[in-house]
Amino acid sequence: MNIKDFIAPFAVWKRAFEKPFTVRKPIDERPGAPRYRGFHINDAKACVGCGSCEAICMNQAIDLVPVAGLPAKEGDSGLRPRVDYGRCCWCALCVDICPSGSLGMSNEYVWVDADPEVFRYTPGVEAKPWDKSELGYRRAEGYRLLDGQRVAMPELDHQAAVQSFLELVRGYSRQQAEREADRCVACGLCVASCPAHMDIPGYIKAVRDGQLDEGLNLLYETNPFPEACGRICTHRCEAACSIGAGTGADGEPADPVAIRWLKRYIADQVELADYGRALPRAEPDSGRRVAVVGAGPGGLAAAYYLRLQGHAVTVLEKDEAGGGMLRYGIPEYRLPYPALDKDIAWIQSLGVDIRYGTAVGVDLSLADLAASHDAVYLSTGLPAPYRLDVPGDDHPRVLDGVAVLAAATRGQSLGLGKTVAVVGGGNVAMDAARTALRAGCAVDILYRRREADMPADPDEIREAKAEGARLVEKAIPLEVKAIPLEVKAIPGDPAGALVAWNEARMVQKEDGQRPVPEPIPGAVHEDRYDSIIAAIGQGPDLAFVAESDGIEIRRFKPVVASDGRTSRATIFAGGDLTNERKDAISAIADGHRAALAMDRLLRAKGN
Amino acid sequence: MKHDEFAAALAFALEREQAAVAFYADLESRAAFAAQKATLAEFRLMEEGHVALVRSLQARGEVNLSATAAVDLGLARQLAADEPPPAELDFQQILKLAIKKEERSGDLYGQLAAAALDPELREIFGRLAAEESRHRHYFEALYESEVARDN
Amino acid sequence: MSRAKAPYIAPAERAAPDLDSGKYLVMWQGPNHPGITGNMSLRLVIEGDSVVDCETHVGYLHRGFEKLMERRLWMQNFPLVCRIAVPEPDFNEYCYAAALEELAGIEVPDKAVWLRTLSLEMIRLASFLMWIGGQAGAFGHGTIAQWSVTMRDYVLDLFEELTGGRIYHMYIIPGGVRGDVPAGFLRRVLETMDTVRKNLDDIELVMFHNVVYKMRAQGLGYIPPDWVDQYGITGPNARAAGLPRDLRKDLGYLAYPRLSFEPIVGTVSDAFERSRLRLLEMYQSIDLIRQIVDMLPARGAFRAKLPNPLHWKIPAGETYVAAECTRGEYGFYVVSDGGDKPRRVAVRGPSYTHGVALMERLARGVNIADVAGLMVSLHTYPPEIER
Numbered sequence A: 001m002n003i004k005d006f007i008a009p010f011a012v013w014k015r016a017f018e019k020p021f022t023v024r025k026p027i028d029e030r031p032g033a034p035r036y037r038g039f040h041i042n043d044a045k046a047c048v049g050c051g052s053c054e055a056i057c058m059n060q061a062i063d064l065v066p067v068a069g070l071p072a073k074e075g076d077s078g079l080r081p082r083v084d085y086g087r088c089c090w091c092a093l094c095v096d097i098c099p100s101g102s103l104g105m106s107n108e109y110v111w112v113d114a115d116p117e118v119f120r121y122t123p124g125v126e127a128k129p130w131d132k133s134e135l136g137y138r139r140a141e142g143y144r145l146l147d148g149q150r151v152a153m154p155e156l157d158h159q160a161a162v163q164s165f166l167e168l169v170r171g172y173s174r175q176q177a178e179r180e181a182d183r184c185v186a187c188g189l190c191v192a193s194c195p196a197h198m199d200i201p202g203y204i205k206a207v208r209d210g211q212l213d214e215g216l217n218l219l220y221e222t223n224p225f226p227e228a229c230g231r232i233c234t235h236r237c238e239a240a241c242s243i244g245a246g247t248g249a250d251g252e253p254a255d256p257v258a259i260r261w262l263k264r265y266i267a268d269q270v271e272l273a274d275y276g277r278a279l280p281r282a283e284p285d286s287g288r289r290v291a292v293v294g295a296g297p298g299g300l301a302a303a304y305y306l307r308l309q310g311h312a313v314t315v316l317e318k319d320e321a322g323g324g325m326l327r328y329g330i331p332e333y334r335l336p337y338p339a340l341d342k343d344i345a346w347i348q349s350l351g352v353d354i355r356y357g358t359a360v361g362v363d364l365s366l367a368d369l370a371a372s373h374d375a376v377y378l379s380t381g382l383p384a385p386y387r388l389d390v391p392g393d394d395h396p397r398v399l400d401g402v403a404v405l406a407a408a409t410r411g412q413s414l415g416l417g418k419t420v421a422v423v424g425g426g427n428v429a430m431d432a433a434r435t436a437l438r439a440g441c442a443v444d445i446l447y448r449r450r451e452a453d454m455p456a457d458p459d460e461i462r463e464a465k466a467e468g469a470r471l472v473e474k475a476i477p478l479e480v481k482a483i484p485l486e487v488k489a490i491p492g493d494p495a496g497a498l499v500a501w502n503e504a505r506m507v508q509k510e511d512g513q514r515p516v517p518e519p520i521p522g523a524v525h526e527d528r529y530d531s532i533i534a535a536i537g538q539g540p541d542l543a544f545v546a547e548s549d550g551i552e553i554r555r556f557k558p559v560v561a562s563d564g565r566t567s568r569a570t571i572f573a574g575g576d577l578t579n580e581r582k583d584a585i586s587a588i589a590d591g592h593r594a595a596l597a598m599d600r601l602l603r604a605k606g607n
Numbered sequence B: 001m002k003h004d005e006f007a008a009a010l011a012f013a014l015e016r017e018q019a020a021v022a023f024y025a026d027l028e029s030r031a032a033f034a035a036q037k038a039t040l041a042e043f044r045l046m047e048e049g050h051v052a053l054v055r056s057l058q059a060r061g062e063v064n065l066s067a068t069a070a071v072d073l074g075l076a077r078q079l080a081a082d083e084p085p086p087a088e089l090d091f092q093q094i095l096k097l098a099i100k101k102e103e104r105s106g107d108l109y110g111q112l113a114a115a116a117l118d119p120e121l122r123e124i125f126g127r128l129a130a131e132e133s134r135h136r137h138y139f140e141a142l143y144e145s146e147v148a149r150d151n
Numbered sequence C: 001m002s003r004a005k006a007p008y009i010a011p012a013e014r015a016a017p018d019l020d021s022g023k024y025l026v027m028w029q030g031p032n033h034p035g036i037t038g039n040m041s042l043r044l045v046i047e048g049d050s051v052v053d054c055e056t057h058v059g060y061l062h063r064g065f066e067k068l069m070e071r072r073l074w075m076q077n078f079p080l081v082c083r084i085a086v087p088e089p090d091f092n093e094y095c096y097a098a099a100l101e102e103l104a105g106i107e108v109p110d111k112a113v114w115l116r117t118l119s120l121e122m123i124r125l126a127s128f129l130m131w132i133g134g135q136a137g138a139f140g141h142g143t144i145a146q147w148s149v150t151m152r153d154y155v156l157d158l159f160e161e162l163t164g165g166r167i168y169h170m171y172i173i174p175g176g177v178r179g180d181v182p183a184g185f186l187r188r189v190l191e192t193m194d195t196v197r198k199n200l201d202d203i204e205l206v207m208f209h210n211v212v213y214k215m216r217a218q219g220l221g222y223i224p225p226d227w228v229d230q231y232g233i234t235g236p237n238a239r240a241a242g243l244p245r246d247l248r249k250d251l252g253y254l255a256y257p258r259l260s261f262e263p264i265v266g267t268v269s270d271a272f273e274r275s276r277l278r279l280l281e282m283y284q285s286i287d288l289i290r291q292i293v294d295m296l297p298a299r300g301a302f303r304a305k306l307p308n309p310l311h312w313k314i315p316a317g318e319t320y321v322a323a324e325c326t327r328g329e330y331g332f333y334v335v336s337d338g339g340d341k342p343r344r345v346a347v348r349g350p351s352y353t354h355g356v357a358l359m360e361r362l363a364r365g366v367n368i369a370d371v372a373g374l375m376v377s378l379h380t381y382p383p384e385i386e387r
């Protein structure tokens, strides 16, 4: 001890004259720091109701609740997170995980109320003073709990691709598939948007867990064409996928989970010989007989599910092989025949009898079929091409897109010449164009509207262009003309034709409708092509249905109920023939739905 | 406008609509299969509706139709004019027939309107032309959504 | 260390006072008592004004975190672990994250390593600032607590700015950290360090050159060096007994091998020495924070890419990750059975050894008025005793 020890403590006195540190609430406010994790805010418009926030919240502070005025729609469950501040620990994991990026936190932390009930509310839906708060916790730049980037799919490069009909997309390896499957949050938004309502989160989990038999089984519950759909499905599910709803760590729009490729991965990995291990067999014979007209995906899907129930199924098909447009439309580089054959082989292995080369309406009548079977399913698709419908469209160099594709399937020579114009902007046009490229042609795609308006899948358009097709937008075909004799007389010049087309500008004529291409007066071009492929659309061929068959038809479509039943109780129809979407998965979904309804009908028919 | 001019104009319109009914009825009688028949019948019924409309105008003694012409989607001008034999008619061709028909009627009323000296008569034909344009638009829109899906 | 070095302390060594004799008074200090620094009790048997026997009672604060963690996804435990030691949450975050990263084989970006080191040193300082208030307060010097807790709040302001939270920072997330430093943050860190340092000078003057504090703290709670291994004593309690043990040096985790510092060692091993040593460690932390600010990489990723937290599975295995917190060795023992949740997590908080067996031993013979000061001189956080 020394004297200092007695004196030093009195130094505290100097502090008596200093400014106090304390905040004099309520005179002084102290806002939370810019990153403060305060009360939640949610951009209810951007939120897709995926429930990832609910799933990650370890306090179960979040419930997804229905919200008035926010109906569910594709890619949006219509639910929004409600936060219970009696549970929330302000960790902001919910903000970190939110795929849409809609969820954040304000820097507001004071909220006094006598009613405990108010501390549970739906941010962004129930207005709060901090809704507009710019400050507060947001995910840091470059920081995400979920990976916004899809595992890249190995593909042939475009130069090599056009040299052959080899399959372009090579498929995921096990490691790639498991990594991609890991990105899924199992929100199920995809299930709602899939026409067949496939159990997508279920089979993605199977990929993740390496349970491929289980995965295959889940696929077949709703879709007996996994090899085909795993390649060519229009994958509406991916448009709905919540993972694609926001931006990734790099600030770029996030990629949805590659659902289609994962489906393909499962089917590719299980050998046909092992399918029996994973998949159900047919029930014992029911004694009922069903006829299916058309061995496209829709017809065969119906056949599969009817057969599973034990009914005897005969499929009548006018062509020499099954698959419908999947075989004779879609080119081999997108869907190789062995893959399609595998799907069909499994369906046949259950005892589905397919009679090839049998056209209903020619070889036998619908009336005969109806008489000799307990029920009939019509899935004849859209085999009749629509014409260009311009003067001269009967010129011999004007070809039909689907016919060209079918010829390619049959290995026939296409005889397109060197230069080809494809007219149209749908998937058929893209397939025809890319097939022509593989036949060594220079290809122009003429489309009446803009690229953005094209009904074809954006990937297809991108690939067609990358492979060398030239896209001529806003080109209205006016006429096809024979080449004048003096030009044609050059020896060895293949017969071609002239296409006259008019440049157009897009005019918004009616509100809420898509803009209309309007010809620009005088801007008429004439180009010479060896072949002109029309791919503007296909229609049904219902010549085989007679009035006496008693099926109500409206505008060349059988009128069907939601389960596919026509006005005649034992005849059902579906697929491209009746539905609006006109893709494989919708045809399959129709086939499944109709099979269930037909099964009920057959069972009810009394034993 | 004289009363008999008004009556003559509507009688003319009635005749045209009745001719349209007969046109579809004729095709219908020669149709080969149910789908053709159903579509032609549907269009015939529409024309019968138009007949009834003209009759009601006659009875009321005034033409209270909207004067706003429908948007021109431009198809009528572009479609080839050939008419295939009825047994082979598919949906595209039936629609095309319908579009062409409505276009011709519209044109005719347009010309009549232009030729009419009496402003009231011109007004009547103008309104009838507008009515036909709405019919044409209906079929054009159907063609766009059902046939030229990929175009 | 072999078990032989930590012999069982037979209960027979404890006095067995005859409570019916009328000579003794049984008194409970806690579970709510400022000198206990949390919810815990000392059952004291008193003769006159000195303690004859002390028995520690825990159980008031059991939240079952370790069990709870077995029911939560790996990532869901991240917001949970910080609650295990309230005044010093970041060590839980670090140990948990580092254990997961080790088991899952994840490389943490260098920037994150530095930011983790920064937040651990900042919380060390904040935690000591709170402790010194308690230590002074236990001997009647409430003023010092007002100063030091204010300084702690300034450090918490920094945390609020960096992490979005004052108490539970939830910043050290498996894979890295949750964000880079905000603009101007490092400058504010240095400013705050200056402020704290000035205040520490004042505290040093009025507390350590204070006849009252000296008379009461010197000689109180003497820990012989050979007890250190017997009881498993770590941290400042061990260093004050002359053992240069500091995991920051001994394990060389995070950025510590790249910082220059030496463990601070004492000699006398009483309450006064321990508190003086902690004061010096606060200066040391300030120095380390300055070094970190100097060396922090300006750019670079601050978090490694991890699998989707909703189905993250960690390969089967077990590990023990430890770090030097203000009280000594803080550790997480984590076992994975290859699933998406921990199979078992056990937390080693140094308060367990210091605050239970050691406290019982040291309290004997102590004046009743000094029990609180003794307890605080061991720097105990009851929440980490029970988890």
Ligand SMILES: Cc1cc2nc3c(=O)[nH]c(=O)nc-3n(C[C@H](O)[C@H](O)[C@H](O)COP(=O)(O)OP(=O)(O)OC[C@H]3O[C@@H](n4cnc5c(N)ncnc54)[C@H](O)[C@@H]3O)c2cc1C
Pocket: A232, A233, A234, A293, A294, A295, A296, A297, A298, A299, A300, A316, A317, A318, A319, A322, A323, A324, A325, A326, A329, A330, A331, A358, A359, A360, A361, A379, A380, A381, A382, A383, A402, A405, A427, A428, A431, A544, A574, A575, A576, A577, A582, A583, A584, A585, A587
């Ligand atoms: C070029 C092209 C590309 C396409 N690309 C895709 C794509 O990428 N993704 C996608 O999802 N969809 C695509 N589609 C659409 C898809 O192919 C169809 O939606 C699907 O095939 C429809 O199935 P369906 O069973 O209804 O009819 P279809 O597949 O058309 O099958 C009908 C079957 O019925 C047979 N048939 C018809 N009439 C008779 C009769 N009277 N007697 C006996 N048999 C008859 C036909 O020969 C045919 O086999 C594409 C279509 C085309 C043309």
Ligand code: SF4
Pocket: A042, A046, A047, A048, A049, A050, A051, A052, A053, A054, A080, A081, A094, A097, A098, A099, A100, A101, A102, A103
């Ligand atoms: S989008 Fe974000 S806020 Fe909306 S439900 Fe999903 S995770 Fe929650």
Ligand code: SF4
Pocket: A053, A056, A057, A058, A059, A060, A061, A062, A083, A087, A088, A089, A090, A091, A092, A093, A094, A095
């Ligand atoms: S902040 Fe954390 S505790 Fe609160 S709702 Fe979000 S995830 Fe749940």
